[in-house]
Amino acid sequence: MEKLKKILQNKKAVLIVGLIVIILLFINLYSKLNKNKITQFAPDENQTEYIAPSLPPLTQSAELREAISLQQKADEEYSNWQNTTRTDFPWINELPVHSEKYFVYFDFNTKVFIGKLYPLVSDDVDEIKNEIQNKLTTDLEIPLEQYPIDWKIFPQ
Amino acid sequence: MGIILFSLVFSVYSGIQNKFTNRTLAQFSPKLGTFDIPSATPMPTYPPEPTNPYVPVTNIYVTVKPGSQVGLITGGPVSSGAPYYCIDDEDPDGCDDNTAFWVPKGSGGAAGSCGTVIEQGHKIVNSLPHFLKGKRDSLSPAVSNCGYTTGTYSSGYISTYMPIDAYNLAGLREMSKNNSQNVLASQLLNWWNIQSTTGYIFIPYSPAAIQNHASGARPLTGCVMFLNLSGGVHVGLVNSLELVAPQSAGNGIISILQSGVSFYVDRFVVDAWNIKNTPLHQTPLQSVAGFGCHT
Numbered sequence: 001m002e003k004l005k006k007i008l009q010n011k012k013a014v015l016i017v018g019l020i021v022i023i024l025l026f027i028n029l030y031s032k033l034n035k036n037k038i039t040q041f042a043p044d045e046n047q048t049e050y051i052a053p054s055l056p057p058l059t060q061s062a063e064l065r066e067a068i069s070l071q072q073k074a075d076e077e078y079s080n081w082q083n084t085t086r087t088d089f090p091w092i093n094e095l096p097v098h099s100e101k102y103f104v105y106f107d108f109n110t111k112v113f114i115g116k117l118y119p120l121v122s123d124d125v126d127e128i129k130n131e132i133q134n135k136l137t138t139d140l141e142i143p144l145e146q147y148p149i150d151w152k153i154f155p156q
Numbered sequence: 157m158g159i160i161l162f163s164l165v166f167s168v169y170s171g172i173q174n175k176f177t178n179r180t181l182a183q184f185s186p187k188l189g190t191f192d193i194p195s196a197t198p199m200p201t202y203p204p205e206p207t208n209p210y211v212p213v214t215n216i217y218v219t220v221k222p223g224s225q226v227g228l229i230t231g232g233p234v235s236s237g238a239p240y241y242c243i244d245d246e247d248p249d250g251c252d253d254n255t256a257f258w259v260p261k262g263s264g265g266a267a268g269s270c271g272t273v274i275e276q277g278h279k280i281v282n283s284l285p286h287f288l289k290g291k292r293d294s295l296s297p298a299v300s301n302c303g304y305t306t307g308t309y310s311s312g313y314i315s316t317y318m319p320i321d322a323y324n325l326a327g328l329r330e331m332s333k334n335n336s337q338n339v340l341a342s343q344l345l346n347w348w349n350i351q352s353t354t355g356y357i358f359i360p361y362s363p364a365a366i367q368n369h370a371s372g373a374r375p376l377t378g379c380v381m382f383l384n385l386s387g388g389v390h391v392g393l394v395n396s397l398e399l400v401a402p403q404s405a406g407n408g409i410i411s412i413l414q415s416g417v418s419f420y421v422d423r424f425v426v427d428a429w430n431i432k433n434t435p436l437h438q439t440p441l442q443s444v445a446g447f448g449c450h451t
Contacts, residue, residue, distance in 0.1 A: 067336035067337075070340055070342075071314045071416075072312070074387055074390055075314055077386070078315070079291060081385075082417055093257065103407040103427075105432070116405070116407065
C-alpha cells in the first residue's frame with residue numbers, strides 16, 4: 001500500500017499509467033467499431049442467391065401439384081403415341097413424298113396412303129403413279145402390299 | 157488525482173463511444189437517408205445465356221406468301237445454331253444422311269416487348285436434352301431474357317412449361333408456372349378464352365385458320381397449339397408451315413416445338429389446309445382444339 005501511495009504521488013508515473021489506459025481504451029473502442037461495421041455490412045449469404053420468380057415454389061399447393069401430375073399423364077399419353085407411330089411406321093419421318101405433280105402421305109388412323117395427283121393434261125397419270133410407287137417401295141422400303149394407296153386426282 | 161484522471165478518461169471514452177455508435181447507426185439508417193441500405197432482395201445474377209443462339213431463317217427459300225415456306229427441305233446433319241431442325245436428330249440413327257427432312261426454324265409471329273415467342277422457343281429447345289432417344293423433360297442451362305429466367309430442371313419440364321416460359325421470356329408475363337390454370341393444358345385452353353382483354357386471343361381450329369396463317373392474315377407462329385388427347389390436352393408452340401406446290405392446294409407440313417415428350421419437334425401433314433395425323437384426328441375439329449395467340 002505504501003508503494004502504491006508513492007507511485008500515485010509521483011505525477012510522472014500517474015501520467016504514464018493514464019496514457020497507457022487511454023491507449024488501451026482507444027484500441028478497445030476501435031476494435032468495437034470495426035466489429036460493429038462488419039456485422040452491419042456482412043450480407044446474408046442466402047440473400048445473394050437469386051431465386052427465379054418463375055420456379056414453382058418449394059411448397060406447391062395441392063391444386064398445383066394435381067395440375068402438374070395430370071399434365072404429366074397427358075404428356076405421357078402423347079409421348080407414347082409419338083413412340084408407337086415411329087415404331088409401327090419406322091419410315092414415317094421419310095414422308096411425305098412430293099413433287100409439283102403429287103403429294104403423298106400416310107394416314108395413321110386409316111392406315112392408308114393418300115396420293116394426291118396434280119397432272120397436266122399432257123401428263124400420263126399412270127406414269128406418275130408408278131414413279132410414286134417406286135419411290136415408296138425402292139427408296140423408302142415401305143411394304144406397300146400392307147397399305148393401299150388412295151389416289152385423288154386434281155387435273156391442272 | 158488518480159481518481160480524477162480515471163474519471164475524466166472514462167467520461168471522454170464513453171462520450172466518444174456513444175458518438176461513434178450513433179454515427180454508425182445513422183450511416184445505415186434508411187430514415188436518415190445518408191446511406192443506400194442494401195435491398196433485402198439483392199439484384200439477381202442470371203445464369204449465362206445458352207450457347208448456339210437462334211439464327212432466324214432469312215431469304216433461303218422463296219416465300220411466296222408471308223407465314224409459310226414453299227417446298228420441303230432435306231439435308232444432312234445441322235448444328236444447333238443452324239436455321240433448321242433435322243428431324244432425324246431425334247431418332248436412334250441420327251441425322252446421318254442427306255435424305256432427312258429439315259424443318260425451318262420459325263420466325264416472327266406472336267411477340268412481346270422482349271422479342272418473339274418462337275425465338276424464345278428455339279432457345280428453350282436448345283436447352284432440352286439432345287440425346288437420340290428419351291424424354292425431353294429436363295432443361296439445362298436455364299434460359300434467361302429481360303429479367304425472366306426459366307430455371308433448370310432435372311426432370312418434370314412438362315409441355316405447358318415451354319409456352320409459359322417462352323411467353324414470359326418474350327415479355328408477356330400473364331402466365332405463370334405457379335398457376336394451376338396455366339400448368340394444366342386443358343385449363344390453359346379455358347384460360348386463353350377469357351384473356352382477350354389483355355391481348356390474348358384464342359383461334360379455334362379450322363382449315364381457314366391455317367389458310368389465314370399461310371396468307372399472313374393471321375399468323376400462328378409462336379401461338380400455342382392445343383392437341384386433344386383421350387386423357388387430356390397436349391400443347392406445343394407453332395413453329396412453321398411449309399407448303400408444297402401447287403400452293404393453292406394447301407398441302408404441306410406444319411411443325412410444333414414441345415417439351416415433356418419424346419420428340420421436341422413434331423410435324424403434322426396438312427392436306428387441303430386440314431391438319432392430319434394428330435393423336436385423335438378422326439375428325440379434324442376434334443384433333444386440334446385451336447391456337448392460343450397474342451395479338
